[in-house]
Amino acid sequence: MPQNDFRQPRLFVDAALATGETVALEHSQSNYLGNVLRLAAGDTILVFNGRDGEWQASIAGRKRPDSLSVVASTRPQDRLPDLAYVFAPLKHARLDYMVQKAVEMGAAVLQPVLTRFTQASRVNGERMRANVIEAAEQCGILSIATVAEPVTLDRFLSGRDGQRLLVFCDEAADVANPVRALQAQLAAGTGIDVLIGPEGGFAEEERAVLTRQPRTLILSLGPRILRADTAAVAALALVQAVVGDWTGNHVGG
Secondary structure: OOOOOOOOOEEEOOOOOOOOOEEEOOHHHHHHHHHHOOOOOOOEEEEEOOOOOEEEEEEEOOOOOOEEEEEEEEEOOOOOOOEEEEEOOOOHHHHHHHHHHHHHOOOOEEEEEEOOOOOOOOOOHHHHHHHHHHHHHHHOOOOOOEEOOOEEHHHHHHHOOOOOEEEEEOOOOOOOOHHHHHHHHOOOOOOEEEEEOOOOOOOHHHHHHHHOOOOEEEEOOOOOOOOHHHHHHHHHHHHHHHOOHHHOOOOOO
16 A cells, blocks of 8 residues: 655645656645645655545746646556534634544535524635645545535435435434444445534434434433533544445445
């Protein structure tokens, strides 16, 4: 397995990547490379676009970096596990944190859902995608997680594939061994939706609807009440460690 190069800066570019290609830099990217990282023409960085793998590229530009010349492939494209993180949005900085951690944990889809007790009814999709890209750049991730449009919880549940495993993390659930519960539930080749509710928890009517969903696993995350952003990290780590790609398996594939 190719090893990540953590010494070179990585940059996401929305352009085709192949040997000999020239990629024009956006103003913000030029500023980041030239003024923040103090790089100049002839220096090299790593670039990726979520489709063509990772490539080494050389910076070009007379006064400031203005383009990249793609030199050689460093890693082939991979794919994320079929793992969706479904969550009630939080406010500002805590949502930023939650998005970044979900990406680091390998989520392929970020799906905001609006519940009765959701704190933030408006979701800035562009800001979420910027956090997705930043996390991918910093952590050596090649694939870019999809940021879905917010939907109500009812709409999400009515439209999801019932063959997928729905992991519903509920603070009201009896504390039991979540590892054993996960190991007993996952069928080969099926995707996973991990659902985390708002700070105020789910309303009783929402909890009733969730418990009637096909292939639903209700999990407790332990004897302590976790904040939603903490619960996100705990739940995704648990799923990845027990039935996800931390085990060497590829969820949904």
